[in-house]
Amino acid sequence: MSLKFQETTLDNGLKIIGEHNPQAQSAAAGYFVNTGARDETSDVAGVSHFLEHMMFKGTARRTPEDINREFDELGANYNAYTSEERTVYYGAVLPERGEKLLDLLTDMMRPSLRQSDFDIEKNVILEEIAMYEDKPNFRVFEIGNERFYNGHPLGNSILGSTDSIKTLEREQMQAYFEKRYAPNNMLLTLAGNYDWDVVLNQVTGLTQDWQPSETTRTYPDLKSQDGVQSLNDKTLARVHTALFAPGVSAQDDLRYAAAILASCIGDSSGSRLYWSLIDKGLADSASLSHDSADGVGSFVGYVSSAPENFEKVLAIYKEVLLEVEENGLDSEEWARAQRKLATSLTLRGETPFGRLMSLGASYLYNKDYQSVQDVISAVFNTSLDEATKVLANKPFSKLYTLSMRPE
Amino acid sequence: MPGPKFSTTMSPPFYRLQAPGGLPGSATFERDDTLGHYFKLRGRGSSSVPPHILSPQLPIELGIARDRRVRRGGGAGKEYMTFSASLLAESLAPTLELYAAIVRRPHLDEGEFEGARTLAQQELESLQDSPTQQLFEALSGQYFASPHGNSSYGTHDGLGAMTPATLRSGYERRFSPRGAVLSVAGGVSWESVKAIAEKLFADWQGAGTDLPKVSVHAEGQAHLEQATQQVQIGVAYEAVMPGAQGWYENALALGVLNGGMGARLFSEVREKRGLVYSVAAVSRAIRGFGYTLAYAGTTTERADETLSVLLGELRRLSEGVSEEELERARTGLLSKLVMQGESSGARASALARDIFLLGEPRTIDEIKAALTALSLDDVNSYLSKHYNPKFTVLTLGSKPLAKAALA
Numbered sequence: 001m002s003l004k005f006q007e008t009t010l011d012n013g014l015k016i017i018g019e020h021n022p023q024a025q026s027a028a029a030g031y032f033v034n035t036g037a038r039d040e041t042s043d044v045a046g047v048s049h050f051l052e053h054m055m056f057k058g059t060a061r062r063t064p065e066d067i068n069r070e071f072d073e074l075g076a077n078y079n080a081y082t083s084e085e086r087t088v089y090y091g092a093v094l095p096e097r098g099e100k101l102l103d104l105l106t107d108m109m110r111p112s113l114r115q116s117d118f119d120i121e122k123n124v125i126l127e128e129i130a131m132y133e134d135k136p137n138f139r140v141f142e143i144g145n146e147r148f149y150n151g152h153p154l155g156n157s158i159l160g161s162t163d164s165i166k167t168l169e170r171e172q173m174q175a176y177f178e179k180r181y182a183p184n185n186m187l188l189t190l191a192g193n194y195d196w197d198v199v200l201n202q203v204t205g206l207t208q209d210w211q212p213s214e215t216t217r218t219y220p221d222l223k224s225q226d227g228v229q230s231l232n233d234k235t236l237a238r239v240h241t242a243l244f245a246p247g248v249s250a251q252d253d254l255r256y257a258a259a260i261l262a263s264c265i266g267d268s269s270g271s272r273l274y275w276s277l278i279d280k281g282l283a284d285s286a287s288l289s290h291d292s293a294d295g296v297g298s299f300v301g302y303v304s305s306a307p308e309n310f311e312k313v314l315a316i317y318k319e320v321l322l323e324v325e326e327n328g329l330d331s332e333e334w335a336r337a338q339r340k341l342a343t344s345l346t347l348r349g350e351t352p353f354g355r356l357m358s359l360g361a362s363y364l365y366n367k368d369y370q371s372v373q374d375v376i377s378a379v380f381n382t383s384l385d386e387a388t389k390v391l392a393n394k395p396f397s398k399l400y401t402l403s404m405r406p407e
Numbered sequence: 408m409p410g411p412k413f414s415t416t417m418s419p420p421f422y423r424l425q426a427p428g429g430l431p432g433s434a435t436f437e438r439d440d441t442l443g444h445y446f447k448l449r450g451r452g453s454s455s456v457p458p459h460i461l462s463p464q465l466p467i468e469l470g471i472a473r474d475r476r477v478r479r480g481g482g483a484g485k486e487y488m489t490f491s492a493s494l495l496a497e498s499l500a501p502t503l504e505l506y507a508a509i510v511r512r513p514h515l516d517e518g519e520f521e522g523a524r525t526l527a528q529q530e531l532e533s534l535q536d537s538p539t540q541q542l543f544e545a546l547s548g549q550y551f552a553s554p555h556g557n558s559s560y561g562t563h564d565g566l567g568a569m570t571p572a573t574l575r576s577g578y579e580r581r582f583s584p585r586g587a588v589l590s591v592a593g594g595v596s597w598e599s600v601k602a603i604a605e606k607l608f609a610d611w612q613g614a615g616t617d618l619p620k621v622s623v624h625a626e627g628q629a630h631l632e633q634a635t636q637q638v639q640i641g642v643a644y645e646a647v648m649p650g651a652q653g654w655y656e657n658a659l660a661l662g663v664l665n666g667g668m669g670a671r672l673f674s675e676v677r678e679k680r681g682l683v684y685s686v687a688a689v690s691r692a693i694r695g696f697g698y699t700l701a702y703a704g705t706t707t708e709r710a711d712e713t714l715s716v717l718l719g720e721l722r723r724l725s726e727g728v729s730e731e732e733l734e735r736a737r738t739g740l741l742s743k744l745v746m747q748g749e750s751s752g753a754r755a756s757a758l759a760r761d762i763f764l765l766g767e768p769r770t771i772d773e774i775k776a777a778l779t780a781l782s783l784d785d786v787n788s789y790l791s792k793h794y795n796p797k798f799t800v801l802t803l804g805s806k807p808l809a810k811a812a813l814a
Contacts, residue, residue, distance in 0.1 A: 064678065347752070
């Protein structure tokens with residue numbers, strides 16, 4: 001494969017990057033906006049995500065129906081998502097429709113935010129919140145995350161609450177939009193089979209009126225919560241436990257070590273937690289992963305168990321973590337986890353659509369390009385010594401657990 | 408059929424391979440699927456292969472992103488079990504060797520039985536905390552009169568009564584080369600796949616069991632009472648049999664209903680009325696029978712209106728679709744086809760599924776040609792003559808819904 005990385009910054013501050021693959025059967029494009037729940041104040045909790053929905057509700061050139069219809073006419077695989085740190089609008093199409101896709105996505109980035117659409121969409125957001133209320137394995141993370149982050153903005157809820165959404169006004173959303181969707185706070189990412197010169201020409205024209213502005217993000221120190229907490233919910237059949245421990249940031253060189261370490265401990269199959277809990281029939285789900293974010297990171301785990309086994313299961317889970325913290329890992333399990341991670345990276349990089357996501361996200365964090373091959377080499381070059389460095393901070397001694405239990 | 412069928416396809420730029428061996432078995436035959444859970448948890452090789460193959464960690468050793476599971480829900484999981492893996496091409500031979508051992512000479516030891524049973528029981532318990540999944544398991548039972556309505560999670564009684572001996576006899580009765588499919592997609596040659604497969608499977612013997620006849624109940628509406636935030640609405644109705652006249656017409660019509668955000672369901676139920684966050688209709692196929700499943704999740708006060716709008720849209724399809732709607736649906740399906748062709752995993756699954764349902768695989772060009780050939784008249788004449796849905800409706804939530812018109 002002859003892949004080529006391309007990048008430029010327009011006069012208005014909009015950054016454009018691309019990984020060109022002339023052999024790809026499709027082209028993918030996405031606007032990565034460097035804003036999310038962590039950038040919200042409490043009076044507008046949930047606005048990033050609500051705004052993401054509103055971005056599909058029409059522009060000066062398009063009605064909401066036009067936007068949905070045009071995406072469908074392009075045969076696009078498209079959607080958007082909001083996380084704590086970014087909001088992403090993306091689509092993948094056959095190469096000959098790339099230009100139209102880009103016209104649509106770019107136009108959407110300057111939405112009308114009409115009152116009537118805002119009022120209808122508010123119901124959809126409230127339904128989405130209600131939907132997650134019925135998912136205890138989601139709810140336990142929502143509450144646990146807020147408590148673990150203990151005042152750090154990464155503890156902010158992406159959805160917001162029923163109350164914060166009900167009281168949110170259109171004007172507050174408009175103000176948030178103007179502050180956060182400045183071109184210098186956005187990244188346009190391309191992957192697959194596109195024409196770089198055509199894209200530059202087109203996007204320069206479409207975004208010439210976009211005005212840069214001052215955008216900031218705060219990076220307070222994390223003083224994470226530790227200890228054991230639980231909540232009761234009589235309607236539950238199982239105990240759902242979320243576990244958190246401090247990790248390393250997306251900018252930290254130890255991030256690969258942290259990811260491999262988490263995989264050794266808590267991958268969905270063949271990991272230490274798998275053999276200690278799932279293989280023994282004590283839990284139907286037990287996992288640990290590492291989440292590296294902008295400036296800070298965490299280990300995040302989950303376990304589901306029967307109410308009568310709950311204490312035993314949690315004790316074993318913690319034992320597994322502390323055993324690794326104290327005695328480290330052996331080189332064979334390390335090598336296995338490296339290979340597993342490398343394989344899944346290869347698979348994710350298979351399509352332009354899959355490639356777009358990691359390309360954009362990793363550029364937002366580190367402002368540099370890594371090919372799939374670079375990442376795979378980095379994974380294989382990560383030594384067990386680096387895991388020792390991650391463990392030297394005793395992350396699992398600072399564990400926080402939140403359980404939702406039927407009684 | 409004398410032995411397993413083999414198929415392969417090449418997608419040059421990628422080094423991935425997926426090998427789902429579809430084996431008739433699973434929930435269609437018996438009320439309980441401890442067998443399925445057993446394989447999910449412990450299919451590990453046998454005494455007749457070298458010790459390194461016995462290692463439960465071998466797949467990870469090889470760097471396989473493993474996905475060896477019984478597919479649940481929908482049609483496919485009702486008739487076969489899937490064992491699949493994605494891996495680097497050079498690991499093909501040892502991986503297939505491992506999978507052959509798992510499928511042909513599994514350990515079904517007493518010692519491992521209890522762990523597997525407990526896990527199966529816990530997964531059944533966990534269903535209580537996932538209302539949407541619970542709804543679809545129950546809807547299947549309400550819709551099918553034949554054993555296709557059985558849940559692959561099994562029942563408490565059935566799992567309790569299972570013994571190592573019944574497990575062994577279930578395995579011996581159901582696991583056979585008759586109807587089993589091995590499909591491989593990615594950067595490997597047909598000759599090499601064929602040579603490996605012949606070595607591993609050519610001497611596989613066994614009569615297997617026949618698939619039962621499909622039968623469904625008359626239309627009806629029922630409710631499951633449960634304290635949830637959202638009411639879960641599920642609808643099932645008969646559609647075209649896989650491969651029969653009208654198969655592609657139905658696919659295009661379903662695209663008009665559910666193809667994207669501009670399609671009828673999303674537009675009428677969510678965009679115009681703000682009734683839901685999630686609404687969808689999907690086509691399901693089992694051998695010799697096709698049906699459609701529809702879903703909406705909404706809060707109690709909007710549930711009656713949601714059900715009535717949803718059924719109204721499902722019914723309105725019989726009045727035909729417009730030229731623009733048809734073209735959008737066609738574009739969507741064609742473009743999805745090309746993009747799925749880029750992923751070797753998706754391609755391998757499609758091949759195995761075609762062989763299982765239709766008797767032989769279709770090429771992407773064949774499907775393209777069939778979708779392209781249909782005119783607006785073809786689709787509308789199919790809809791007016793053959794589309795006459797009779798609904799089975801199941802709702803789950805804190806209170807029952809008003810009776811809806813079902814035919």
